[in-house]
Amino acid sequence: MKKRMHLAFDYSYIHMDGRWRMPGAWPNMTYPDVAMFEEMARTAERGKFDMLFSGDGTGVPSTWQDSRDAAVRWGISWPRQDLAPLSVAMARVTKHLGFGVTYSTTFMHPYYLARLFNSLDHVTGGRIAFNVITSTRRSDFANYGYDEIPGHGERYDRMEEFIDVCRMLWDSVEPDAMLWDHATGQVGDPKKVHDVAHHGKFFKVSGPLNTPPSPQGRPLLLQAGGSGRGIRAAAYVADMAFGADMPLALQIAQRKALDAAVAALGRDPRSMGIVWQQPTVVAETEREAVAQRERLLTAIPPEGAGVYLSHNSGYDFSTLPERFTLGALHKEIVASQASPVGFVRELIVTLGADAEITRKEFFEHGMRFATGYERTVAGTAAQVADHMEHAFEATGSRGGFMLGHVVSMPGDLAAIVELLVPELQRRGRFRTEYKGTTLRDNLFDDAE
């Protein structure tokens, strides 16, 4: 039997980076109208998607020119609201769809998040996932009392301890600890509620969590590390990994590195899927899909692309000289404790580390990267399904895809549900019905 894919939909950018005014986008609705999100959730559930996901950042991007003005002017990764209430609203209009929400372990406290995710798991009936991130973004860390961002490796050390603490807290109340015994009046069994007594390098937490155990016990954990250290952390932290929409050769390399990291922890690499980010536009004809993708290049002005790239790389590209080599720029980015992977590394893979490039050329590539144009697969359902099957098999046939970065909503998601999903189902690559009730049940419904 063919291996089936899992599908998520990424709604991180549907109202930002110029997409809000693309033709057909959200008629009569303005962010953050909760009706937008409810409609999206109903559509995704109609398509039998595993989950809706959003990334997050908690500040206004300000790395570009050391200022937030351009981000505010053009709506680049701004505005954003906390994702938890939106997930609750969307859960109330669906029954099976899961919800991935993002919080940073660089600033938050594990007790607060362990408790929040327990509550979200209850309210959604076991359909919540935690996208566990570290943060490289200046605008985020400045809001949490940091003058300088902690080093890249240290951020991952903190993430691992953070999740150790969360796991202990989620396990601190045993699954059968609640009695609610009307006859005796006993609510809980004290023998099944345990201390955590954690005293580590970053956190000191006594526990237990003051909540009843939740439907999934622990929320599903997602992690998207792409560097060597990040991939090791993903192996340690994640139930399901995320991977970026990189060229296939880089994805194959990440699959191999993650397999090795999972095996080094004594786990079977076959148990760890990767859900690859995949910007996608589907239409009845290739011409329509390609025309829709072209609109991405008109979504934001060049300054907006500078804001996006600087924010996501943790490096101010407005300071670039007229000419430079990509290798030298990459070294500076790494030395500034930002991530070694991302836009500049991908340019190096394409053009070479010794390539000399002008500022103008850099921003031309940057516009195609920032808008998602470069990696958007646009075509008929059959063409997109061919692409997905090829990438799925080349990366180990475990996990699936997070479609998204579409041009305009809600039409582009509806086209995915009406055209692409049936094509994948015909090919035996995607479920026709949900089997389980929790997100964990559905994401692992094909486990060996």
Ligand SMILES: Cc1cc2nc3c(=O)[nH]c(=O)nc-3n(C[C@H](O)[C@H](O)[C@H](O)COP(=O)(O)O)c2cc1C
């Ligand atoms: C699917 C996906 C979602 C991500 N979501 C976020 C996010 O919401 N916020 C964030 O700061 N970083 C996000 N990232 C960045 C990753 O957490 C990670 O930092 C990046 O892949 C670089 O890897 P590294 O941290 O190992 O250097 C995401 C990456 C991917 C591929």
